[in-house]
Amino acid sequence: xxxxSAPTAAPSRFDVHRVRQEFPILGLVIRDRQLVYLDNAATxxxxxxxxxxxxxxxxxxxxxxxxxxxxxxxxxxxxxxxxRRTAQQFLxxxxxxxxxxxxxxxxxxxxxxQTFGRRHIGERDEIVIxxxxxxxxxxPWQLLCEQTGARLRxxxxxxxxxxxxxxxxxxxxxxxxxxxxxxxxxxxxxxNPVARIVELAHRHGAAALIDGAQAAYHFPVDVQALxxxxxxxxxxxxxxxxxxxxxxxxxxxxxxxxPYQGGGDMISSVTFEKTTYNELPHKFEAGTPxxxxxxxxxxxxxxxxxxxLDQVAAYERELLAYGTEVLQQISGVRLxxxxxxxxxxxxxVMEGVHPHDIGTVVDQSGVAIRTGHHCTQPVMDRFGIPxxxxxxxxxxxTREDIDALGAALERAREVFA
Ligand SMILES: *Cc1c(COP(=O)(O)O)cnc(C)c1O
Numbered sequence: 001x002x003x004x005s006a007p008t009a010a011p012s013r014f015d016v017h018r019v020r021q022e023f024p025i026l027g028l029v030i031r032d033r034q035l036v037y038l039d040n041a042a043t044x045x046x047x048x049x050x051x052x053x054x055x056x057x058x059x060x061x062x063x064x065x066x067x068x069x070x071x072x073x074x075x076x077x078x079x080x081x082x083x084r085r086t087a088q089q090f091l092x093x094x095x096x097x098x099x100x101x102x103x104x105x106x107x108x109x110x111x112x113x114q115t116f117g118r119r120h121i122g123e124r125d126e127i128v129i130x131x132x133x134x135x136x137x138x139x140p141w142q143l144l145c146e147q148t149g150a151r152l153r154x155x156x157x158x159x160x161x162x163x164x165x166x167x168x169x170x171x172x173x174x175x176x177x178x179x180x181x182x183x184x185x186x187x188x189x190x191x192n193p194v195a196r197i198v199e200l201a202h203r204h205g206a207a208a209l210i211d212g213a214q215a216a217y218h219f220p221v222d223v224q225a226l227x228x229x230x231x232x233x234x235x236x237x238x239x240x241x242x243x244x245x246x247x248x249x250x251x252x253x254x255x256x257x258x259p260y261q262g263g264g265d266m267i268s269s270v271t272f273e274k275t276t277y278n279e280l281p282h283k284f285e286a287g288t289p290x291x292x293x294x295x296x297x298x299x300x301x302x303x304x305x306x307x308x309l310d311q312v313a314a315y316e317r318e319l320l321a322y323g324t325e326v327l328q329q330i331s332g333v334r335l336x337x338x339x340x341x342x343x344x345x346x347x348x349v350m351e352g353v354h355p356h357d358i359g360t361v362v363d364q365s366g367v368a369i370r371t372g373h374h375c376t377q378p379v380m381d382r383f384g385i386p387x388x389x390x391x392x393x394x395x396x397x398t399r400e401d402i403d404a405l406g407a408a409l410e411r412a413r414e415v416f417a
Pocket of ligand 1: 041042104105106107134136137182184185186211212213214234235236
């Protein structure tokens with residue numbers, strides 16, 4: 001029987017050059033060279049779909065939402081709530097009211113600490129986080145501990161930048177009320193086994209919060225599959241605007257939490273004697289929200305979903321492998337973060353060169369990377385280094401970008417040799 005010759009592997013449908021066309025800023029020439037943007041873990045660039053959505057909103061729909069009876073207010077409200085439904089689908093939340101718009105990931109974590117935390121975490125209770133958290137998932141818990149007398153416990157990490165699982169299991173116990181863990185570490189690139197972490201927390205009756213600020217734009221996230229109680233993400237890394245973020249919370253958790261901030265929109269009625277609060281999600285969205293930001297983020301998520309995050313993840317995996325190879329071939333370069341499950345982050349030090357000097361020399365070649373502690377000072381302490389240089393990938397990066405980084409690093413070697 002003759003069969004049509006089937007391709008052995010499906011060709012990647014991800015067309016990076018077409019994607020790049022959608023990001024006007026990538027056409028910039030910096031220091032006489034085409035911009036090579038490898039600082040995506042700090043913030044990503046914006047596609048035309050987002051820029052257009054923002055312009056469209058301000059030119060055709062701008063009005064305040066939720067209280068207006070006029071046409072513009074109704075269309076603005078509809079667009080804002082449509083963005084919430086897009087975010088719900090993006091994270092696979094059960095219902096739109098489980099998605100709260102925040103300013104960023106940081107605000108989402110602070111919200112949980114000051115509402116869920118103030119209500120359910122008391123003296124001698126414990127909060128367990130990992131040694132690779134961003135400051136955003138450390139400091140809110142330290143503040144809560146100061147306020148309540150609760151105790152913060154930290155899961156150590158290995159030389160490869162992986163969690164020491166036996167220690168994790170030992171630290172989570174009857175006193176634990178919340179477990180917080182980063183999904184994808186912004187300074188090491190480690191992808192943590194978050195479903196397993198959530199299961200561990202639940203086994204001991206604790207809630208689980210996952211910091212997805214770095215993860216959500218690199219691979220698909222399904223909050224129902226993870227079964228986490230809370231998940232945070234940030235718009236400006238999801239190819240959306242700054243000033244807008246997402247907090248997912250299970251409805252029963254959010255229902256049970258007191259409001260975060262007081263003001264307009266979060267109330268159902270106000271008298272000087274007694275104020276009653278609005279229902280979800282509005283209870284947590286006091287004041288006029290970042291309407292344009294939410295709509296812009298909705299456009300970003302629609303764009304990203306259209307490309308397919310599975311496709312994006314596969315493409316970026318290949319690029320990371322290539323980047324790892326290139327960096328390992330440069331003498332004196334040592335990667336920080338060599339976990340078996342990694343994504344998108346190439347953190348490194350270079351023998352005899354301070355990370356800040358690497359950044360400066362690389363910048364002279366038009367290549368944007370970041371140097372510093374990346375808001376994870378405890379990770380730097382763990383590895384006994386002041387800082388790393390970090391190249392962080394996004395879906396519009398290419399092998400040519402990595403080659404440009406490699407060449408710039410060779411130049412840095414020569415300058416400081
Ligand atoms: C960027 C980042 C944050 C903070 O995001 P904001 O937008 O600044 O709130 C938190 N955690 C991780 C892992 C990050 O990469």
